[in-house]
Amino acid sequence: MKKWKPLYGLLASISILFILYALMKNYMIDPGAEGFLSHKTGLKRELNLPVWLNVMYVHVAFACIAMAAGLLNFSNRIFEKSRKFHRINGYVYFVSVLLVVLTSGYMAPYATGGKISSMGFNALNMIWPLITIIALVQVKKKRIIRHRNWMIRSYAFCFTNMLIHLITFLFHQGFGLIYVTSYTIGVYGSIVLLLVIPDIIIRTMPLRIYYGKETGLTDETSV
Numbered sequence: 001m002k003k004w005k006p007l008y009g010l011l012a013s014i015s016i017l018f019i020l021y022a023l024m025k026n027y028m029i030d031p032g033a034e035g036f037l038s039h040k041t042g043l044k045r046e047l048n049l050p051v052w053l054n055v056m057y058v059h060v061a062f063a064c065i066a067m068a069a070g071l072l073n074f075s076n077r078i079f080e081k082s083r084k085f086h087r088i089n090g091y092v093y094f095v096s097v098l099l100v101v102l103t104s105g106y107m108a109p110y111a112t113g114g115k116i117s118s119m120g121f122n123a124l125n126m127i128w129p130l131i132t133i134i135a136l137v138q139v140k141k142k143r144i145i146r147h148r149n150w151m152i153r154s155y156a157f158c159f160t161n162m163l164i165h166l167i168t169f170l171f172h173q174g175f176g177l178i179y180v181t182s183y184t185i186g187v188y189g190s191i192v193l194l195l196v197i198p199d200i201i202i203r204t205m206p207l208r209i210y211y212g213k214e215t216g217l218t219d220e221t222s223v
């Protein structure tokens with residue numbers, strides 16, 4: 001339990017800062033996504049800008065809701081106070097994930113980097129909901145630790161955009177690769193990291209997080 005607190009604090013700080021950054025960047029600083037769209041040259045399909053932008057606004061809004069809802073549901077204090085909130089907020093997270101993936105499905109064919117990047121995004125569009133559905137099935141079967149672990153795996157995907165841009169920045173600015181190639185590396189690099197990092201966290205985290213007198217849960221066998 002003690003080990004979890006600083007980790008949750010770190011997670012909360014990163015998530016809150018990123019939500020604020022995403023909202024400001026996409027709705028206030030660059031609402032026309034001009035910086036991002038300037039890298040889209042030689043698209044195979046014509047991009048309908050007003051539609052793309054509106055889809056992107058919905059995408060960012062639900063991505064931020066998913067990030068915030070997921071963060072709240074990892075809080076032990078909130079979980080211990082109200083299981084009902086955890087459940088309702090869990091469905092808010094689930095619906096938000098579906099809407100992020102749905103909007104992503106519209107944007108994927110126009111992805112920076114062409115077909116290869118599109119394929120990476122389409123893989124994400126299948127992996128993320130699948131992992132989230134597994135997490136939901138586990139809790140329906142009352143396998144609490146498995147539910148927690150699959151939710152950690154699912155929540156990692158809220159950091160997709162952040163990771164893509166960090167990796168793109170590293171390869172573009174750091175190693176001097178052209179932006180488009182760096183972006184494609186960012187898409188695939190983030191898929192790999194988002195599948196690997198949660199499992200490292202799961203392995204190093206204390207098992208007893210949801211167990212104890214406060215929660216009344218005793219399902220220790222379902223790991």
Ligand code: HEM
Pocket residue numbers: 022026033036056059060063064066067100101104105107108110111112113121124125128157158159160161162
């Ligand atoms: C949850 C956190 C996420 C946030 C805050 C977010 C935000 C954004 C933003 C702002 C854009 C516009 C371009 C940019 O500035 O990057 C974008 C594009 C896109 N996002 Fe997300 N996104 C998130 C997660 C995801 C996930 C999990 C997927 C896939 C399942 C996804 C798929 C896409 C696609 C396909 C595009 C278009 C890329 C392109 O045109 O090259 N996003 N996202």
